Amino acid sequence: MASPASISCLLALFLLLRPHAALAVLHRHRFPSLLLASFNASEPPTTFFEVDRPIRPPRGSVGPCSALLLSHSFGYTYGRPPVTVAYEPPACLAAAPGSLALAVLEWSADCRGRQFDRIFGVWLSGVELLRSCTAEPRATGIIWSVSRDVSRYVALLAVPGEIAVYLGNLIDSTYTGVYHANLTLHLYFHPAPPPQQPQHADLIVPISRSLPLNEGQWFVIQNSSDVRSKKLVIPPNTYRAVLEVFVSFHSNDEDWYMHPPNEYIEANNMSSLPGNGAFRAITVKVDGDVVGAIWPFTVIYTGGVNPLLWRPITGIGSFNLPTYDIDITPFLGKLLDGKKHDFRFGVTNALDVWFIDANLHLWLDHKSVKTSGSLVSYDAPALALKVDSEFRALDGQFVTSASWHVSATGWVKSSYGNVTTTFYQRFSYENINVYTKNGTVQVVNQTIDAKSGALSRSGIVLLSEEVHRVFPLYIFSGTSDQVGDEYSLVSVVKIGFYERRTSDRKLKFSYSSLRNVQSAHGDMRVKKNLVVDGLGETHQMYKYADTDGCYSRYVGSRNYTIIFYHSGDVCSKGPPHVGPKLSAMKHT
Template sequence: MASPTTSSCLLFLLALLLPHAAVGVPRRHRFPPLQLAPVNASEPPTTFFEVDRPIRPPGGSAGPCSTLLLSDSFGYTYGQPPSAAAYAPPNCLAAARAGGGSVALAVLEWSADCRGLQFDRIFGVWLSGAELLRGCTAEPRPNGIHWSVSHDVTRYAALLSAPGEVAVYLGNIVDQTYTGVYHVNLTLHLYFASTPPPPQHADLILPVSRSLPLHDGQWFCIQSSADVQSKKLAVPSNTYRAVLEVFVSFHGSDEFWYTNPPNEYIEANNLSDFPGNGAFREIIVKVDEDVVGAVWPFTVIYTGGVNPLLWRPITGVGSFSLPTYDIDITPFLGKLLDGKKHAFSFGVTNALDVWYVDANLHLWLDHNSKKTTGGLVSYNAATSGPSVESEFSELDGQFVTTASRHVSATGWVESSHGKVMTTFYQRFSYKNSNVYSKNGVVQVVNQTIDATSGVSSTNGTTLLLSEEVHQVFPLYLFSGTSDEVGDEYSMVSVVKLGINEKRANSSLQNVQSARGSMRVKKNLVISGSGQNHQVYKYIGADGCYFRDVSSKDYTINFDHTDDSCLKRSRDVSSRFPSRLFGGSVDITAHVDI
């Protein structure tokens, strides 16, 4: 029998099968489409993809050496144990290490296909309890679909060098209506360098996750704002650096948390079945009682979200390979080097059921010392918000939510590398505007998350490490319903989202604009259309990549790619003007998109 936590955690999938709220009040943005066109038996499967730059092996590296880790089909897997397979380091890895070489690049490839009708499903991949990849499945069509994800897992070189167990959880339900079975191959590709391993990769990785056996994924399930999940770990006494890598995904009542109105709106309009608690969420990460950092997550939209026809074949930013978030806890090592177990915990502000959260603790060990020492010099975890300004009359109104947070810590660690002072900091700001109009059938969301994090280390005379990343996550969402006839209605959606990221040696602009309309009957899409346009521009010391791609109704309109660093005549900003992430939308102007 599953534990109470697991049983409750699995309930969110069942909620996806329930009818949505009636037209006339805000609704959840999730629909599985029916077959919208006659089946052509000769038509090949459709290839879905997420726009991202290709992973290139370092110059001079040898490989790939490829190993199939797991091959399985996921049909009647809801509430069942993960698919698992023993892992042994490939022979080529042992041979490379014996010759003094190291892993230059490790790529985990997820390759899957499916046909029929099915919801999108979340999946996770773990090695020895440490999560390597989390993603969303594509939604199939009768002739079949295929997609693959190549994920850089070089930072897990220490895990890949030791025997363990691979686990994959993909909870799926198959019945007379939802017939899609996901067939998956998981492959590891290794490339080798003739030099020793670089010091930026951790010597030891400890999973902060649930342990097998389970009838679910190894993630923690956070079901409310009062729900705090934790695991106790002992840190080796010769650790000199520690980074916590956090995985986050949101589902059920909080899948579209950024669209949720405050509880006062829910209560005033007697919408007890509609999710509330406002439009702000943050993941609080603690070690014992100290807040060591926070995650203000990117608003990933899964392949069945808002209007599933928007994401065919170009899927939403981050949906096939969800982003992770690093928190450097080196300043706190002085409290953790006592040989005792310490609690690593996660909570979500204003959470509704359900959030999946776990983490990997990356540790660097001093091989020339049995014991390191340390101390915390300064610490601040100030927060402001969330603050909500609201004004509404019955189902129409506006809610503006703002928040900010600053986390910083400075500490020292003394090892054979000397006495090193490390500072880690985070700065967040958040603004969300939610507007309901036309008796609640139209909702417009404008949101911006601005996040800066950085780490620096010095031995007193030399700057050993200096890294900073600044990310801005803009989001615009328009959703409107009309033409209600019985259990049918029309819905128009516009989604504009992206990531703007700057680091010392690189910059990324990844923006996506999608719009479409559909006719919904009994919570199923019976007709409709969707189009998507995405521009991806990366410039870095390791090269450049540019892609401008557009699709409509499974068909690619154009796809322009360039991997040179030549100056281009048009920038992302010229293709996507400033009003991309703002402005008003008239429902009547988009019904016939």
Template structure:
């Protein structure tokens, strides 16, 4: 057992870390790193603003498309906005959208662009953008500096074509506080860019109707649901049109406050034994469970997004953490369950989080494809398998030192058929997850090392009585390594040392009567830095980050290798050429024979 003095020192360290990284959503007066005025005053206020960015593949218009036609949706300065209603603006489809349809053209690409600037001192803030109640962007702000920052986020929103074609309302919630200490005001423009094909596509590939599964205005918060603990279930009841033949849930997820760093949380017995009541617990495993009525239709094992103020804020300047500016969404195909949903009644769509602490923000969009040649489709659930979560913990500790290894796995699969004017089509959707997390405390609890891997596989198989129309499989691996430790501790002053490695490795293959497509992404970050802390204030520090992004697919390639140190880019190489032998340089697509099957696939 550690001595009482050592235990008190380690307890203070863990408490300071908790205070340093406590997210804004937890309290009206947030406590994280606080840069003292004397440090900010030493900066050259006349220097140009710094451009922050998240490394991602550029969104390029399809060949042969025309545009952009651009429309400013909203312009606002977010100052004292915490706990107040979202900022809203009426949405009218841009005139060019109707004009394109009138001349026989169709939407090829829609891009939502968020541009912002800020100057002063401020925390990172989570924010969301909704169109007619459906979320279309979840993001995190950059943390400003005295000389100012600028950044932009672009998201492909083509899949929301049905929403973009109808009048509605844009809502943006960005909860911010401004006072004498935290002076940063976020000045924002939200713009929609549209590109068009000269001629309509053979058949519509995007949903005919998008139903939001979110909270309705008026609210003094975002339209997301807030899941606050492990027993909290947030849900919404709705019915779907009787002529639906395909349904896909798109889920938005972000984690904050006591669960912002859920993957570093120790078990409750460790917290209780060491009297660490201010340290978040419930262990290091989380999953989002998605239910329709009493059926678990799928799960989300989320990518570990680290926001721009996370672990050590100096790591993410100007290269932000993977997914921090454009948080990923997660698709769950619920077409097999249409046999349950096509009864004309309302059904509950619910969300829960295993082992959750306060707070998780979750909502979803239900994408529906409608059979315009029929008033009613008929479905049936053929097979369903969703065993309980398998979760195990190997725990051992003495005082504040210990090792905790958590493992988990889950499987969900469902098969169902739908009869429509396109014939009888059978759809199978599956998910398979595995997870391992090693959480080690050493040096009397002042050093923590987390090593975690999430492995997620999913697939959709669609067939009719004569052919396989679609076969799509996706494999994602999320590796994570986090080291935090203190050194040079004298009284209330110490140095915090951080090392973070995180990444996304993803492969997907799609085949069927339409042809073949393939994509592979390897996106890896490595960041390290130090912060000098005195009386819970960050008085100095440095950070450096290296990221390698490599995308290869049948739709092209993109590569970027970029490094930064203390707000400055020190190397940056990128390109979009494909190496010899990559899929996009030699793939031959199938011919357009067998048109009936091809049309069914396009509609599906």
């Protein structure tokens, strides 16, 4: 999302006064959509897309039964109330909620003109269903869509509520793009409820800001000491609880992984620039106890680094930002007393601004009025964070490393028996940030490794789940040929999202693995903070496999044009590898 205009003005002034420090600030700039040349108004709009696998209904299911939830044009909406409409469950869902096979929320939109990328969110009765970034338009127009599997919210979809959408857009004589959007719900059903239907939560409680307000329903975190919270009463017959957390970072912290430590900024008299180093982590507390954390994937929005890299292939996660689950079942023994309990979020080293909220998924024991439980063991040591720095004037190297873990075990007694649950998280992090050539070249090598798991047993294993995610990132950014307010910028981005999931539910085993890698490079000429010329090329490899099959896509683009595209459902080695291997992504 674009930084405030006042920040952009400060940065432009700083560049003019200290051109030798160009790189130290250039990655803070936001570049709007480009109008590089004359255009033919009769040209069809360009389709933008995030590479992902299709969401397919289960075999034998029927549908879709579709309902248009909202249709709206987002013009000058910044700082104004979200658009709201009443929600009524589609008749097909009201008639057979127990037979739901799949629910898909689809956002489709078009735009024409010039505009920054804008973050937006979709909520149903305060529960966030989708967080996404808009594509940046062009004069001939663009279209795009994003779909998210929302089956886990079936308990919420089955009751009346209110849809809220916030997309903070600005319109003036320069930035003319209006986003015209439709929001649609597609439902698929089993002809008859299968004997082993996935057990979704019975109740979903929002941990977000309540309407009315003049912004999104997310909490706004502006610095490292800023903590946001909400107090909730947990139903007394709850036997399982999982927090689903939405996270996004913007403005001064949009590129936090490229930030030098404050000592570098102070030594070079750059007090107007963002700092606090290159490590960020979201900490989640319940009644003061740390129950988990999120070390977030480094989403690059459609205007980030070099916007020409993301046309029409957008950055991983930019259209469908990932969410993060924290199982708090071990703590239920402390939460089932009928009193309000404090759910709290903070961000280590945060700068303005982070948007965070959460959905609390609760499973209820319908055969009993009250469950009971107790926390058996708990371990959450202090974060181990280390920064080694060595620099002289504008050149230097900063190596940041971190590790942390949490584990908790507790039991809950319900009509299902006495079930003991263990939840754990383990994290490691390394970021190598190097400035050379008098601060005009910056290279970032970063890897985030996050593993979490939950095990529930009552004599036999009832549930065993493990998720392992690895996020490698490499960025090269170099400036040259600066004359006054005009300069050239060369960028290279290599980014990966690797995930492996295993699940055993009552002896029914499943797994999935994802390898999603982008390699992009480009250059652009910038004048008065507007791109006047440039090139961007992106290659992406997406390979997904699960218990039921495989899917792969191999696609490349160059300046709005697809140069190759392959997709298939065959489990094979596929086309050549794109970019560095995971183990070689660092120190490239």
